[in-house]
Amino acid sequence: MSVELSFCVVSTAQRELLVRCLDAVAAERERLAAVGVSTEVLVLDNCSGDGSAGAARDHPTTDLLIALDSRRGKGENDTLLLKRARGRFCLLLNEDSEPRPGASAALLAALRECPRAGAAGAALRRPDGSHQPSAWRFPTPWTALAGALVLHRWLTVQSRGTKTRRVDWAQSAALIVRREAAEQIDFFDPLFFVYSDEVDFCKRLREAGFSTLYVPGAEAVHHEQLSTGAVPERRIVELSRNRDRYMRKHHTPAAARAVRWLTAWTYAARALAALGLPGHEPRRYWRHVTATLRPGRGEGLREAALEHNRGPRL
Secondary structure, three states, rough: OOEEEEEEEEEOOOOOHHHHHHHHHHHHHHHHHHOOEEEEEEEEOOOOOHHHHHHHHHHHOOOEEEEOOOOOHHHHHHHHHHOOOOOOOHHHHHHOOOOOHHHHHHHHHHHHHHEEEEEEEEEEEEOOOOEEEEEEEOHHHHHHHHHOOOOOHHHOOOOOOOOOOEEEEEEEEEEEEEEHHHHHHHOOOOOOOOOHHHHHHHHHHOOOOOOEEEEEEEEEEEOOOOOOOOOOOHHHHHHHHHHHHHHHHOOOOHHHHHHHHHHHHHHHHHHHOOOOOOOOHHHHHHHHHHHEEEEEEEOOHHHHHHHHHOOOOO
């Protein structure tokens, strides 16, 4: 029997969240099976060391577990899952994402109804139920200027409204992909270890003649496990590094410089404002400034993964 939809989950050392994600996926599979949609579930454990691989192996909804013996980047892991998947469509999920009831069916319907759509993103919600932006315009000097002028919510964020719409790019925390389209553009670029990987992916889909959709009728809770400590140093470095990598790949050197300076100015203004605002950390915003201006310096998540791979195995 052919598979219509493959659930593809990447997990990195978040065992409890992974189990919650798989519970939600299991419920989605039952709903899809009731309307005749065949599915499979693939889980890639990114050398977690916290029992995540065992939890995935023991979960009744898991059909295939890929347990890596060394930690790799998000884009590379998503590509591996897409290549191993048998489905015509693949729903990429982070372990910190939980599709809400009916989300998978809504995303699948969006791609079925639009043959030239290569990907579609869900509307993301924080655990408290508040809306989390999940689709944006492609980065350019103009979007960086919108951010500097505090107009990004109106000019850059595209995850709004109640109807499915075309957007530039959508976050990969809950992103359904037409596998044929992904194969046509050679999947994700492994040079993007994490951050901007889905931006580059959607950009190359656009260049190949495919669109990306935002589907507000599909919702997923995103726990967004992104920060550790007051200043998540390596995440800031990786974010800045790959934003600059994207600009240099798809735009001119002058455009990349403009985005660096405009983005740094935006974070500098936030650092200044944070001095008088309770609950804000000026040092964190200032680290964004320095990392943005010098994206080639510092150690990011790629280096953290290399250190993990060199260290003792649990």
